[in-house]
Each structure stands twice: as structure tokens, then as C-alpha cells.
Amino acid sequence: MSAKIIQFRHELAENPYVTFDSDGNGVSRVFDVEWDFHALNQNEKKVSFGHIDEKYRQDIQSYLYALTQWQKKNSNAGSHVAVSSLARARNNLNSLATRWGESDFSLLSSQLEWKRCTNKLDAFGSEASCKKMASTINMLNKSGLVTRYVNKREYIKWIQPDASEGQAIAFPEAIHVSIIKTVVEFVETYHPYRHQISEAMEKFYKYQDEMLNAELKALGVSALTEQQMKTFVTRISRRIRKWPERESIPNFSFHKRGGWLGTLLRMCFICVGMFSAARKEELLSMNKDSYDDSLAAVPKVSGFSTKGHKGEKTYTTWNTAPIAKLALELAFDATQAARRYSLERLDDGYQNGQLTKDQYSAKKQDLESAFISSDIPYDSEALINKTSLKYKIDGSGDGLNMKEFKIIATAEDVEEFDLLNPERAGSLKIGGGLPKLSPHDLRRSFVVFMVKNRLGNALTVKYQLKHRNINMSNWYANYSELARTNQLLMDDQLMREFDEAIEASAVDAWDEIYNLSGTLSGAEGERIAQNKAEQLTQGEEIVMSRSELLALVRSGDKSIVLLPTGGYCTNRNCDRLCSLMDIVEAPCKHKVITDKAAKRLSREREHLIASFRAINDMGDYANELILDARKKKILSIEPTLVKHGIPFDDFNDDIKAVWA
Numbered sequence: 001m002s003a004k005i006i007q008f009r010h011e012l013a014e015n016p017y018v019t020f021d022s023d024g025n026g027v028s029r030v031f032d033v034e035w036d037f038h039a040l041n042q043n044e045k046k047v048s049f050g051h052i053d054e055k056y057r058q059d060i061q062s063y064l065y066a067l068t069q070w071q072k073k074n075s076n077a078g079s080h081v082a083v084s085s086l087a088r089a090r091n092n093l094n095s096l097a098t099r100w101g102e103s104d105f106s107l108l109s110s111q112l113e114w115k116r117c118t119n120k121l122d123a124f125g126s127e128a129s130c131k132k133m134a135s136t137i138n139m140l141n142k143s144g145l146v147t148r149y150v151n152k153r154e155y156i157k158w159i160q161p162d163a164s165e166g167q168a169i170a171f172p173e174a175i176h177v178s179i180i181k182t183v184v185e186f187v188e189t190y191h192p193y194r195h196q197i198s199e200a201m202e203k204f205y206k207y208q209d210e211m212l213n214a215e216l217k218a219l220g221v222s223a224l225t226e227q228q229m230k231t232f233v234t235r236i237s238r239r240i241r242k243w244p245e246r247e248s249i250p251n252f253s254f255h256k257r258g259g260w261l262g263t264l265l266r267m268c269f270i271c272v273g274m275f276s277a278a279r280k281e282e283l284l285s286m287n288k289d290s291y292d293d294s295l296a297a298v299p300k301v302s303g304f305s306t307k308g309h310k311g312e313k314t315y316t317t318w319n320t321a322p323i324a325k326l327a328l329e330l331a332f333d334a335t336q337a338a339r340r341y342s343l344e345r346l347d348d349g350y351q352n353g354q355l356t357k358d359q360y361s362a363k364k365q366d367l368e369s370a371f372i373s374s375d376i377p378y379d380s381e382a383l384i385n386k387t388s389l390k391y392k393i394d395g396s397g398d399g400l401n402m403k404e405f406k407i408i409a410t411a412e413d414v415e416e417f418d419l420l421n422p423e424r425a426g427s428l429k430i431g432g433g434l435p436k437l438s439p440h441d442l443r444r445s446f447v448v449f450m451v452k453n454r455l456g457n458a459l460t461v462k463y464q465l466k467h468r469n470i471n472m473s474n475w476y477a478n479y480s481e482l483a484r485t486n487q488l489l490m491d492d493q494l495m496r497e498f499d500e501a502i503e504a505s506a507v508d509a510w511d512e513i514y515n516l517s518g519t520l521s522g523a524e525g526e527r528i529a530q531n532k533a534e535q536l537t538q539g540e541e542i543v544m545s546r547s548e549l550l551a552l553v554r555s556g557d558k559s560i561v562l563l564p565t566g567g568y569c570t571n572r573n574c575d576r577l578c579s580l581m582d583i584v585e586a587p588c589k590h591k592v593i594t595d596k597a598a599k600r601l602s603r604e605r606e607h608l609i610a611s612f613r614a615i616n617d618m619g620d621y622a623n624e625l626i627l628d629a630r631k632k633k634i635l636s637i638e639p640t641l642v643k644h645g646i647p648f649d650d651f652n653d654d655i656k657a658v659w660a
Contacts, residue, residue: 035047
């Protein structure tokens, strides 16, 4: 053992307390199978060692204990890292010990032992998991428990070929819109029934408990066998099928273990997530009082975040949409019966000494969420012993991937998915559904959807800048500062995801210009086309690779903005209103029109013609200026369509009502 651990030997022999309750009394000792952190009121309440091989367990506990003591001593607040971080360190030390075959981590200071250990770490996993393992060793180094420090040059040797934990997925736009449509329709459909749902479930809980008690009494037992319980549940289900609530609430069904209510909660969870980009635990901290539209033009939702605060909860706010209010109300009010039912059993458990004060307080706090567990065990003891009473959402897999979305991917969806998710290319199949759907996928899709649709970042939810172009490049570059100025509270990780999505969007645009579009128009487009033609004559198939384009975007050498008029602007200091000035002034010398953009303009022209004719048929003199501007806009698009070889019907309609 290391010198530091040796210093703790006498203390460890006493098996000291490592966790304490809110009154300062010891709760869990170092060598207990479980460390109880309820008093800290963090998202993670316990760290368990039950799954760790006994030959490694005490060493891992000893090092984690020594680590927490060092952190407390060197922290201004006298605290250690978040409980979730301790759990990750436990996992990494266990993985290291299992592969290495040793758990005296001070041996890592020996170069010979380090070489033996690193050989065992060959093909350990993805780069992310290797980095986390190195970080845990470096944490022990920082606290003086080992002298080994691992740099990137070393841990990248542990990466397993082709191993990847995979970035959260971004949805193809059509699928994104389809999911939004489904959850919004669900919320709007069931919001008026929310109290009725709770009343029906309350009646069901009461009836089922009465029937269960009668069954136990008739059989003279304290608990039913598995087969007896199946028979009982089947009999109860048959009886309640005739209840009027089944008919009065659309597609409603009774499940004590949370089937139908679980679907409702997932729909509401996805709805709030898609309109806020909050994390899983942040969403789970919200209730119907979290929505507020009284102080600003754009509504907000608030919740608690622990990211970057050593597990301490910080009150945080996100911009959202009015549908979030309905979703939170639906989730909260529909589960009121489950909330009251669970609270009664918590009260009994606390009064009977089955729960400590901190455990009771933590579980009561869980029940303040809109998203509480809809799975009510028949056994009260099983309910009060649950780790959490919040609704269980799978944080990494397909816990939200429901058949209700009826996703059937098209060829276009697959192409867009592979472009947005190169690490997962091929995992979405034509005719199939999403490979997974987790809370973080909602966050990443939120970011990509905003950027791809010219919204840029969350500020546009507030200011609706979709069709503005004054200093757009500067706006893109400075949006982080603007967010702080406007008191938009957003975590650093989400802002980094905006950066990455904006960079990816810019690279997509430049890739389209240099490598994909057969024809380029606009003054800058024609100049690029000429240079492109010269290089292509030299035999180059790709004028500029995506990696080269990304480097130029990051360095600031290339700037691009998607214009509301179609095409792109390459002027980083633009101050034009393109939708107007293209008609009344000379065309912009910085504009690039690609084949895709020209097709968009063709569709826009068709809409303008339909609109022109509908207004023109009114014969109202007051519309003359509007019609004149619309006609000029229609005609201004036509030269671009000619250059790109897009056929169109001639437009030569006269304005019917003209002032004399």
C-alpha cells in the first residue's frame, strides 16, 4: 500500500464512518457493502460494493475512503466530489483490479508493475472509457495515493479498435418533427382528462388492495405465491374491464405496475425534453410549478442541475414553449393518486422505523416531481425500499423508444441520419425505427434541429430570428455572450454541442458548395465555380476535404450563413436585409446559390405565385404595393432557376386592381 494508505491503516482498522446523516451521526462505515449518502441530497444516494470480488473490495474501499478524506481536507467547503463521481471511480478501480489482478494501487508507481498493468489494459475499450480510467488514476495521483500519472499518449494505446461508446444520436428532421407531433398530440389529447385519470387510478388502488386483503384472509396467508398472484391479477383485470372509466378516457387501461401511466409519463417527459434540452435528472426534478411565463415574453421551465457543482443542486432555468406547461400539468396531476398512495406508505414506514429521517426526506422529495414512478409494488415494504420513487428512465439506451411513434425511416431519413451521426452510420435502416432513443438524444437533436433550421441557438426561441440576417455571422460567433447577457442559463456542455453543431452545419454548407453541387450561381458562387473548374481540370475529384473545411471554419478563415432567401452568404460582416435588397439593389457579391438552394427557391417561387394570385383575385387597390413587390420577387428568382437548369412555367400575371 502507498504511504498515504499506510497512514490510514490504524484508522481503517477501526472501520471508521465514511457517511453521516444530516445530524452528523455516522451511517455507513468504510467496509460496509453499501455507503449511504442520503443526507447529501444528491441525485446518487448510495454507492454499493456488493458486486465487487471480495479479494479486491476492501482495497478499493480503502483507496476511495482515503480519496474522500484528502478531498475534504483540500476543499474550501470541506466536501468530497459528487457521489456519482465516487461511483465512477469505484467502477474504474474495479475494472482496473479485475484486468490487472491486483488492487494495491500503490504498485502502479513501479515502472515494471505499470508495464504489466498496461499490457492487461490493451484493447480496454473506447477512447472515452480509456480516458475515464486514466482520469481515475490521475485523481489518486493528485491526492498523493499513487505517484503514477497517465497522459493521453499512454491511454490511447488502450483503445480497442473500432470500439466506440457512440455519441448521442441526432434525429433526421422528418423523424424529429414526427416525434414532436406525436407527443404534442398526446399531451393535448389527455391534458383535459388528467384529474379523471388520477381519480380512476385512486379507485383502482383502493379496490385492488381491498381484494388482495380479502384474498390473503381467505387463504390464511401473509403473501401470495407467484402463481396465486398471477391468478389474482388476471381475475381483477377481468372485473375492471367493465368499469366506465375504461370508456370515458380514450384508450385508457388500469395497471398497478405502471403500464399505461408509464406511457403517459414518457410522452410528457419527451415533450418537455424536446422543448427545453434539459438533462434527464433536470427534467425529473420538474413539477407543474416549474413552468413560468409571467416575467418574460418567452416561457421558461426551471429545475435543479447538479452538473459541474460536485453533486450539489443548483436551480437552473431553460427557455421553452407553452406545450411544456400542459405536459408538466398532465404528468403531475395524472399521477396524484400514485403520489398520495406512495406517501401514505412512506409515512407508515418512517413511523415504524423502516426509514431513517434522511431516507424519508429524500423519498418525499422524489414525490414532488411530475415524473414519479407509476410502478406501485403490491408489497408496501418493496415500495419504501425503492432506491428512488421517480420514474425510471433509461439514461443511455432505448428507454424512450416507443411503438407509439410508429417511425418508419425513408431513404432520405437514412441518408440524413448517416450524415448527422457518422459514428452510427448504417444503424438506421430503410423501413426501420430509431436504433435507440435516450434522454441525451433529445438534447443533441434539439441542438442540431436549431442549427439546421437557421435558428442557430436557443436565443432564437426567444427572439424568433429565423428570417433576419443583420450581422448574422457576428451573431453566430457571439451567441454565448448574448446568452449570458439575456440571462439564458445554459450548461457548458450544451453550449459546446451548439458549437459542434454550428461547425458541422458550416462544413456541410461548404462541402455542398465545393464538392456536391453541380452548378453554382450568385457572384461568389460563380467565382468559386471558376476556381473549382480549374482544379477539376487538373484531375482532382474532391476540391477540399471535410477535415480541411472544418479546420478553415474553426480558424475563422471561412464564414457562412444560410440566407432566408435561399443560398448562402460568405460575408462575415454582412449588414444587408437580403429578402428586400435582392429586389431593390444589385445582387450581393458574397452570395452562393447551390443546386439544393435553387430547388428551394423554385418551391418558394411557386408559393409566391399562389399567394400572388390569391391576393390578386381580391381586386383590392390597397394590395397593389404588396402584389408589386411579390411580382418583382418572383421574377428575381427566375434567372437563378435558368442557370441551374430548373424548368418553370412563365409568370406574366398583371395586377388587376391598380390605382389610376
